[in-house]
Amino acid sequence: MLAYILRRIAGMIPTLFVISLLIFLIIELPPGDYLSNQISQLQAQGEAASVAKLEFLRREFALDRPFMERYGVWVGLWPGPNGFDGLLQGNWGWSFEYSKPVGEVVSGTLLLTVILNLATILFVYIVSFPIGIYSATRQYSWGDYGFTLLGYFGLAVPNFLLGLILLFLMNQWFGVSVGGLMAPRFIDEPMSFGKFLSIVSHLVVPTVVIGTAGTAAMIRRLRANLLDELHRQYVTTARAKGLSERRVVLKYPLRMALNPFIADIGNLIPSLVSGSVIVSVVLNLPTVGPILLSALQSQDQYLAGFILLFVAMLTLIGMLVSDLLLALLDPRIRLGKGAAA
């Protein structure tokens, strides 16, 4: 098992390199870069002094070199103007737009993004499982139809609309301040119990909004999977043993229906990050989504590249976790290789 984990982690390294190359390639596909755009803008206005500074910056960040060299300098495989100084050496790059190192730009938001994503995943699973099980075991009942209708609402109502309505209601009923992930007075404060409570109360709306569509989809899939499993022979065997219906369902078919959802953990992360951009903009959430969007628009390439790489990394870790969980939960995967004959 340990060898398997090590092999998987070793396999992630080349994968990350390929992903980083692709990310870099795609970000650089539009003509020009952040600095050359600035230069041409300044030249049009006739400000020659600033142009010289920008030209210096271009050399400083090796933007005047060929593509593969630029990539090598970014990753840290190729000596740049300051020697080997790239991602591998812990230098996450420079954001031109914010005139700050990338690390400083994203440090606060990354943690909040991870927290928000974890909360959303938990929300999706906690809400969809009981409802999915209920719908499957009481197929075509009023409750089943009701949840189905609710699920379609969840899928069909635009996220930002739902977000705005919920924000209004939260403000009206509980006095939670509109937008953001904490009350304005806690921003830039050190962590305290009050700040923690504020973050939790502000997490509710974004979690529900981002999670609704995923929850609705997952209820439908769990219901379908479970319905398939409920008619299997081994369920009848369990009933023939005299188990109560609740224990039959929870012990046998649910375990079988679980696999696709565990396999899904890895896929959920990128879709949550990219899917929540609009919501983050509308709800004014300090997550990486909006930063990524503006970085891509202004060709702030090192910032965009780092965020994308970070999401890719999360995805790979998620996939590793889901594979390990699958092996843990399903003996056929854990032991199946040797017993194939």
Place this chain on the structure above:
Amino acid sequence: MNVIDMRDLVVEYHADGVIRAVDGVSLAVPCGKTVAVVGESGSGKSTVSQAVMGLLPSAARIASGSIIFTDPATGESVDLATLPRDGKAMRAIRGNRIAMIFQEPMTSLSPLHTIGDQIGEAGRLHQGMDAAQAREATRDMLRLVQFPDPDRALGNYPFELSGGLRQRAMIAMAMMCRPALLIADEPTTALDVTIQAEILKLLRDVQAELGMSILLITHDFGVVANMADEVVVVYQGRVMERGPSREIFSAPEHPYLKALLNAVPTFDMPERLEPIRPITPKLDAFGEPCAVPRGTPLLQVDRLEKVFHLKQGGFFSAAKTLKAVDQVSFDVNAGECLGIVGESGSGKTTVAMMVLRAFPPSSGAVRIREGDAWRDISTLEGDDLLAYRRRVQLVFQDPFSSLNPRMSINEIIREPLVIHDVGTAESRDRHVRDLMELVGLDPKMLRRYPHSLSGGQRQRVGIARALALKPDILVCDEPVSALDVSVQAQVLNLLSDLQRDLNLTYIFVSHNLAVVDYLATRIAVMCKGRLVELGETRAIIDNAQHPYTKALLAAVPDANLDRPLDFSLLTAGRASIPELWPAPYTLKPGEAPVMVERYPGHFVCAPGEASGFEEAA
């Protein structure tokens, strides 16, 4: 005293109207006896068992009648028909006083839980055992059902066990609370004959030890003859006849029962099977029969081998391979039916697939006669290969999955003609209608789709499709194993008529010796990829030489009370392990299986006798 006393049970299904699956069935299961409920599929026999267990599907309900269950341990009686299905009272009986085993050992156990967990669960539930006690009781039960290594089996998962062992585990699970009644719903149908005999013996041993009653649901009269004290024959939800099994077998009265008994193929029955619903094929609709004269060799299988790669070799591990077919040689003569018999995993289907060139052999060759010359089929390319495909056709095992549900019968039978570009649109229409009549189907059915046909009708459509190109050789891969006895007889008779009149050559692959005996002129017995015996049908059946063939023959349950299975001959699976065969039959791993001609035309695999005159074989 009767454990179960069922009176006028009526079970109705409410789906698009009301269907009576069980219509006034009365039966009694005496204490410590075995009662068999026999019938075709759709006769309602399984519904009877579900009603007793309270496991009826939600669309079904018991409309009237009673099922009085009397527990011999306490003497208390309760009417199971009135208990709520999922109520506490029913659950306390289910799995505790009445237990059940099912047909499919492959799917009846949860793949994600250990055997020990699944068996012990009943004990924890009904007898309040804690985990350690349940483990101990489970180990005892596994020993009772003769698991080779009960301690290890506790931690095994179902997919690590063979079908026979899984069924043993199911029986252990049912026995856990020492029930008063065991319901066995087709307990051996999905198993090989030798395993079936062992499971039947096990059921009888366990019954003798625990003194329980068995309600046996089956369609197999061979199993009934060996197990049942009393027999109840059901047809369309009604009891046709019932009585002690001696009366049922020696003096059947109801015409349905008589017909059913006549439709079962058994050894030593030269006469024709009598199907319950006979069909009349129009045999002149086929056209020119095969040009090669009867009795001369048409196909040659020469030292055929097939190696499958189970797992690719890595840096640290050698590749895992399985020799599915090992040096198999035989001839097939024109106009004969060569039966290939063996248990699952014997390589019989692999040989058939290589004859069809569905995949290439690892070594060796299949040769076909072309005029006076022989041609290795692996050298066929392009038009020659297409011509070979016309000469050799296949009838599949499963009539349900081998017909495309989105094609009409007309399209299905016509497709080979289209692929091989035979004839014009009009001549194809005519030919398809002829083929339908050839297999005894009404051409009016041509517009219908497979789902509206019965299993037997579908299999006949499959045969018509295989005959569309007027082949010389028909490869039949277990063509009747998925069919009911009555329908089986119908299809077997059709195949036998077609062969006689059309000079067809069959390669008939089956695990059922009685079926092969009915149809085949010669039999080839295979075990673990090796050909172990080859000869005329009568010679093999009456004068079997090889220990494996003998074991196979001894394990076939005969629908005749005077010839019960001799359980003392059972060898606990040892008969199918080549290393354990006695000399001169012993085959060490890697040793070449050499055939010796014991009698003229009767070959047996005996490497011990062959030293010195290998050339002669």
